[in-house]
Amino acid sequence: MQSNFNRRKFINTLSMAGAGLAIGAPHIASARAGNAKPALLGGTKTFPPAFPGWPVYGQPEEKGLMDVLKSKKWGRLDGNVMPAFESAYAKQLGAKHCLGVSSGTSALYTMLGALDIGPGDEVIIPVYTFIATYNVVVLNYALPVFVDTDIESFQVDAGKIEAAITAQTKIIMPVHIGGSPANIDMIMEIADRKKIPVIEDACQAHLAEWRGKKVGTYGLAGGFSFQSSKNLNCAEGGAIVTNDASFAKTCYSFHNQGQGGQRAAYNPGVGTRGTNMRLTEFQGSILLAQMTRLVEQSKRRTENADYLSKLLNDIPGITPAKLYEGTTASAYHLYMFRYNKEHFAGLSRAKFLEALSAEGIPCSGGYGMINKDSYVTGLAKNKHYLKIYGEKTMQEWLARNQCPQNDILSTEQAIWFFQNMLLGSKTDMDQIAAAIRKIQKNAAALGKG
Ligand SMILES: *Cc1c(COP(=O)(O)O)cnc(C)c1O
Numbered sequence: 001m002q003s004n005f006n007r008r009k010f011i012n013t014l015s016m017a018g019a020g021l022a023i024g025a026p027h028i029a030s031a032r033a034g035n036a037k038p039a040l041l042g043g044t045k046t047f048p049p050a051f052p053g054w055p056v057y058g059q060p061e062e063k064g065l066m067d068v069l070k071s072k073k074w075g076r077l078d079g080n081v082m083p084a085f086e087s088a089y090a091k092q093l094g095a096k097h098c099l100g101v102s103s104g105t106s107a108l109y110t111m112l113g114a115l116d117i118g119p120g121d122e123v124i125i126p127v128y129t130f131i132a133t134y135n136v137v138v139l140n141y142a143l144p145v146f147v148d149t150d151i152e153s154f155q156v157d158a159g160k161i162e163a164a165i166t167a168q169t170k171i172i173m174p175v176h177i178g179g180s181p182a183n184i185d186m187i188m189e190i191a192d193r194k195k196i197p198v199i200e201d202a203c204q205a206h207l208a209e210w211r212g213k214k215v216g217t218y219g220l221a222g223g224f225s226f227q228s229s230k231n232l233n234c235a236e237g238g239a240i241v242t243n244d245a246s247f248a249k250t251c252y253s254f255h256n257q258g259q260g261g262q263r264a265a266y267n268p269g270v271g272t273r274g275t276n277m278r279l280t281e282f283q284g285s286i287l288l289a290q291m292t293r294l295v296e297q298s299k300r301r302t303e304n305a306d307y308l309s310k311l312l313n314d315i316p317g318i319t320p321a322k323l324y325e326g327t328t329a330s331a332y333h334l335y336m337f338r339y340n341k342e343h344f345a346g347l348s349r350a351k352f353l354e355a356l357s358a359e360g361i362p363c364s365g366g367y368g369m370i371n372k373d374s375y376v377t378g379l380a381k382n383k384h385y386l387k388i389y390g391e392k393t394m395q396e397w398l399a400r401n402q403c404p405q406n407d408i409l410s411t412e413q414a415i416w417f418f419q420n421m422l423l424g425s426k427t428d429m430d431q432i433a434a435a436i437r438k439i440q441k442n443a444a445a446l447g448k449g
Contacts, residue, residue, distance in 0.1 A: 046431055047361055085223045086239070123171045146371045151408065176208055207294065224238055226283070235283065361432050
């Protein structure tokens, strides 16, 4: 069983792209590449140069880091850099409050902690997501309830959320996968009517917008990740944004050992649980520096993604992920599309990915069926879950977690490109399309290989 929900494969692909920089001078293959022999069968690579590397840094990062170093105020309880970043990010998103935390996972975990989620509670999550969305629910001994995927958008099928709600449902946690907004109108309508709070997993969706307003600001709160691969990056980090002052306070307290504010002998916070999820001033300084490029980079990704979609829409068997009508901006953390082998002489997706990588185009099959992964199904045998929920409920849980559309998408159709590839030029996008056309023309020969 193939399951690449850990990030290893992704990182490998990225570093392969980076490694390409060392090999020779950039050279664009001829426009007649479509007729040439596939690289996988010994032909010339369509795209020998590398896509832009990630991360990007310069003077602002160097100065920011050195300033923190010399200040001797390295932690958020010591200095003022984190608060400066938090105001800047809140302002950028049009949110009232922002709290920096140690990772995207910590952001989600802190929000669940602030809502006092625990044993017996259910949290609704999409099945097509990074495993962290699931993990934060399970860390609280709550029951994660998967909702199937809208195969056209790769997002949670909002039309299936209501059927997953029970008397135990405490949170609906949609994910804006790939950085494109889930169907926010539909999700908020259900949540408001059922009076269930929405926590947005916006870990991939920095600056994405729904009807002109940033995602992460629609629900009670939103969580962002600043992990190395993400569009805003400080190696490891995350943030919570919310317009609810009282929720912001509870989150602060939870992430600071249940304490209220800066360092003090006794400084009571709110709530009854807490831990340490604080981010350092060093990371705050990198984030502030990275933010000087975020808007420009996002603009470039969007321009390239729009252009690439035009090119790919003309290739039979290639279907870019649909953006919902309310989408006014995608963050394009991933460029996602569907592959239909019927238009490629039956060439399997695995072989297509291999052939495309050989042409110099990094790509991935994306998430697997996490609901069927042994890491997840094993929960039905976890001794604590058996104690809390009982054998019958855990067996029913396994039966509830069927997601047939996601099975098809994740095993046969889904393909991803990565955000750094969209930071290149239009010519780079032309080369992606040329490589796919080349594989299509030679699909029969590749299929036999
Ligand atoms: C990256 C990511 C997370 C977790 O963020 P980390 O910073 O890696 O902890 C959670 N959810 C989604 C959808 C993500 O992509």
